[in-house]
Amino acid sequence: MAISIVDGSTAPAPQRGSDPRRASVLLIEDEPELAEEVRLELEAAGHSVRVAYDVDEGLRAARSGWASILVVDRMLGSADGLSIVETLREEGDSTPVLVISALSSVDERISGLKAGGDNYLVKPFDVRELSARVEALMRRRGETRATRLQVGALEMDLVDRKVRCGGLPVELLPREFKLLEYFMRRPGQIVTRAMLLEDVWNFKFMAQTNVVDVQIGNLRRRLDPTGQRKYIVNVRAVGFKLDADG
Structure with missing residues (x-):
């Protein structure tokens, strides 16, 4: 399925990191209802959001360089969303990744972090917590270590x-x-x-x-x-x- 530019805008995509206070979030999630709920919460917080629904389109969108934050579901149909993260890391892409998953064991969390995820959030979750974690990743990405x-x-x-x-x-x-x-x-x-x-x-x-x-x-x-x-x-x-x- 093709990437959905969910805000309907035809304006050129913003450059990654153009506004340190706002994230450009690529959400890779195959559950339409959850994707819509997350999109609305993130947009209400002032972030730009695009949605992809499978591994191939998600990887293609991530490689475009538009996103400053990736939110990646572990289970995308029969595929593992961690394959996207692993591929990006092998290619030298360090875009922060929040992994979301119904797989909640310690071993699964470790797998997500070892694959290159920066944070791991277990389903079901409150979308406000997801938004808070996205903002934390954004701040960490641009954070200067002031003394x-x-x-x-x-x-x-x-x-x-x-x-x-x-x-x-x-x-x-x-x-x-x-x-x-x-x-x-x-x-x-x-x-x-x-x-x-x-x-x-x-x-x-x-x-x-x-x-x-x-x-x-x-x-x-x-x-x-x-x-x-x-x-x-x-x-x-x-x-x-x-x-x-x-």
């Missing part, structure tokens, strides 16, 4: 490992420092618990643990012992985000 970060009243020096909040020094444990850095590199972005477990705790599988909530609670108290300002806020049923205004 000083500032978000509102929060300041972080990554060389001296110092944090200040409202001009006052804040003492953080190593994990708390890493957690705050993760949020400060993504101000205002929704971050899910699964993203934090994978990127901050280096878990490569879904663990039944409340460690994220416990550590965020500790970090909140470190930043403001009075509890009057909550810099890291809950996003109901999705995760958290750093609110620069507190």
Whole structure:
């Protein structure tokens, strides 16, 4: 099946990476209803989306260089979507890839990452989490490793490992420092618990643990012992985000 330019636009395709705040997403998914749901969510977030429905068309579209992010389903009919990722990596294409799949075992996740996937999301999923992961990949792709970060009243020096909040020094444990850095590199972005477990705790599988909530609670108290300002806020049923205004 041919690639579907789902926004109906006849304008020339944007160049990869032309706007670091917006992704050009190629979704390779053979379930039309899911593809439409994902498309609508990503477009609502300001991204451009194209859809391909099988391996051949997906690979052809990926090779065009239009996409800044690929979202690839593992099972495309009788074919494995990882073949697309493996081929692109062999050809030297480093476009970030989010693999989506109903295959949820640790071995399958490892296979997806070893094939060249940058992230792995298990079906069924909330499309808001998929959107958050796409944005995380986009930020990671264009991220400069600044040694000083500032978000509102929060300041972080990554060389001296110092944090200040409202001009006052804040003492953080190593994990708390890493957690705050993760949020400060993504101000205002929704971050899910699964993203934090994978990127901050280096878990490569879904663990039944409340460690994220416990550590965020500790970090909140470190930043403001009075509890009057909550810099890291809950996003109901999705995760958290750093609110620069507190």
